[in-house]
Amino acid sequence: MTDTPFEYGAYEEGRHVNYWRLDPALRAEAQRVYPPDEFAWAKSRLDEFGELVGDTIADNADVVDDNGPELHTYDRDGHVQNVVEYHPAQYENDRLTYESGIVADAFDPPAGRKEPLGLVHTLTMQLILSYVDTGFVCPVSMTAGAALVLRNHDTDGELDDYFESLTSRSHESLIEGAMFLTEKQGGSDVGAVETVAEPVETESADGDQSTEPLPADTDGGAVQTRTYELTGEKWFCSNIDAEGTLALARRPGAPDGTAGLSLFLVPNRTRDGELNDQLYRRLKDKLGTISVPTGEVEFDGAEAYLVGEPERGFKYMTTMLNWERITNAVGAVGIVGRALLESKIKAANRDAFGNPVQEHPLMKRDLFEMTVEYEAALAFSMEAGKWLDRYERDHDDDEAYRLMRTLTPIAKYRTARMAVDTASYAMEIQGGNGYVADFVTHRLYRDAQVLPIWEGTSNILALDLLRTFEREAAHERLFPYIDSLLSSVEHPLFDDLVDAVTDELESLKRALATLAEADDEYAQHEAKRLADYVFDVVTASLLLSNARRELDASNDARKAVVAQWFVEQTLGDSRGRSITDGEALPLQYFDAVVRHASLDADAF
Structure with a gap:
């Protein structure tokens, strides 16, 4: 908090600023939900990241929005190559972001610490990154999510090489994660997955050949083969060229519905360096989130590696779904935060009828309400993240599990819609410029529109909440x-x-x-x-x-x-x-709430 109100009129736009320093509410929420020793270590890191995002990464994000990834499915001779070409600005953003520890810090102790930080740290960094590019947050989030799935469910360590690459601090050795769930005929109905997984012939110790995968050993032993070939189509695949892609498929003889699904890791290239047997058919021509390539994938005997036990794939995937839903929420909060910042700056600088717009009572109320809504969404989303973090630290913590399961679908549902509404009104505050692609509110609005769709629509989330009450009390x-x-x-x-x-x-x-x-x-x-x-x-x-x-x-x-x-x-x-009722808190306390001036309790 500051004794002197923020002078938003000193800025031309919400760019070339430090988003961490300009957001006292975020700093306070992070301090509240981080374990104290972790926040003491992380706050300088968050300050550095807020500066980096507000400057170089923000500039690059605008370039990438105009020069999105391009898919080259075939080479000049007509051979499948499945290459996604990115603008150099995206490569720079990748390197700067990942090497800042946005994923690695939560899985590997950073320099100066004996233990990793919790997932709240990754969420906080993702929220800051969402101020400039929610599309890019998608692959970052899925990289952390895929690592989390492997840490929790690859119990025999068969995929340790992928886990190490997903959590690498070096951009050169890093691989990104992805989650291919949606199929054209199923949509939100994951149990309708039609992709099939056939076991690959393996050789036993005595030289016998076998193609029969065994069910999970009841004593906790491994299945006989962990390598399969996947055949089927995935319809909405974000971060299409990831090397750490998780996909659901059904083994021969497995039951219908989600109970028959197994989870597989499907790389772009197999472990022997060969291009995998899949086809990237096309990239979607999307409204927003241009920085992440989203497309259609056709598996044609693609090599895939079983994660954990067979027929437990949907359960394993819920680890990533819960994570992705909370990251969707903090991504929405980041969009709201940036839209609010742009609105405050515009209202402080734009004159209308002889005074800055922010001095007019209606705009005072608007900015006041937007600030309260932002802090409400921020508090709820960070709270959901706190309980997920606690559960991932201790899977025996029943309170953490049930609160995480309750708050997660609600956080995703409410903040997604809030981001769309706030981005829309932020365009209005900018006037005609807000509707023009040269100004960031145009992109905030386009990016926000996917948030109610990603990781489950509002109806799916509401039904999930009902299940948490009915089945999990x-x-x-x-x-x-x-x-x-x-x-x-x-x-x-x-x-x-x-x-x-x-x-x-x-x-x-x-x-x-x-x-x-x-x-x-x-x-x-x-x-x-x-x-x-x-x-x-x-x-x-x-x-x-x-x-x-x-x-x-x-x-x-x-x-x-x-x-x-x-x-x-x-x-x-x-x-x-x-x-x-005659009360007008926005007029009485505008500076305190909108401009973050301190307010003596005796004056309230």
Whole structure:
């Protein structure tokens, strides 16, 4: 926090700045969710990365958006080569980003530490990177996700060479990850996967030939063969040329549905250096996220290596899905953060009717609301990331697992839609320039549109939330968790707000009990409303807890204003649309909330 409000008018645009330093809310949330010793080490690294992203990587991202990757499926003689050509600016961004430790730090101790950092560190760096290129965050995220899957499920170490390359600190030895789930006939219905996996003939110790893969040994032994040939089509393949691609396929005789799926690693080139038997048919002509090549892949006996035990592929892939959904959320938050920054700068610099736009009451309210919404999305997404990080540190932590499973689909669902709406309004604040490709809001809006689609649509996510309550009894951890947040807020300044959230918590409990007794059709009908309700109650509790912490630390009531506005606007009495109450917090506390000036609690 700063005693002096930020002078956003000092900037021409949200470029050639340090995004870490310009985002006090992000710094505070990172400090809250990192283990203390890790944050003490990481904060200087995050500061360096914020500077790098705001300068060189941001400039390169604009170049790449105009010069996206090109696919050369065939060479001049008509032979398949499956080459994706990138602009040199993308290669530079790759090198700068990966060698900053965005993936490696979470799996390998960086210099000066004995232990790796948690996945919260990777998420925070990805959020900063999303300020300039959410498309590029996709391969970065999938590289970390593929490494996480191999660390958790490649129990016999057969794929250690791929894990080491996915987590390399050197750009020259690094490989990227990918996840090919979608098939044309299935879409979100993963159980409809038609790709088949045939075992490759292997030679036993006595010289006998065998093509029969054995099921997983009940005593924990390995299957007889781990090499297969995949045949089938994958329809929406982001980071198409990755060497660490994970794909689902069905072995001969495996049951239908997700229960019959196995997980395989499919490289671009096999271990003997030969081009794999697959065809990159074409790249999609996408609206946004130009920096990541997304296309169609046809497996034609492609060499693939079984990950873990057969017929457990969908379970293994959920490790990556949970990770990707949270990274989708922090990516959305990064877009909101950049859109907000561009809006603040424009409103401070643009005059209308004799005054800067930010001085007009309607714009004060708009920027105030955008700031509160950003901090709400930030708090919820970082909280979801915290619980995933805790679970990945200790898979026996039942509280971490159930809270991660509850918060993850909600975070992805709410922040994705928020990014689209905020990017759209940021274009409006820019005026006509916001609709022109020369200005970054144009790209923010195009990139944001994929976020509600990636890693599960809003309906799929809402149904996943229902499953966490029905099958995993997630409410048994959720409600005590919310109670603990509210109990930490005891202070006269917050009594009315805590009472309002407590009342809503009781209503949420009744709503969940109603759905538990209802038939499936009604429960599904109300699933998204339930997700919204959980988001609002949890976020209100988090913001109040943050406000109390800041009040205790510095007697600063800025976050108290943020919490009050969120609670009143989302959970409060809306009779008269609040027009009749005569209150105008955005006019009273604009500098404190929008420009991050400190606010003495005695003045609140």
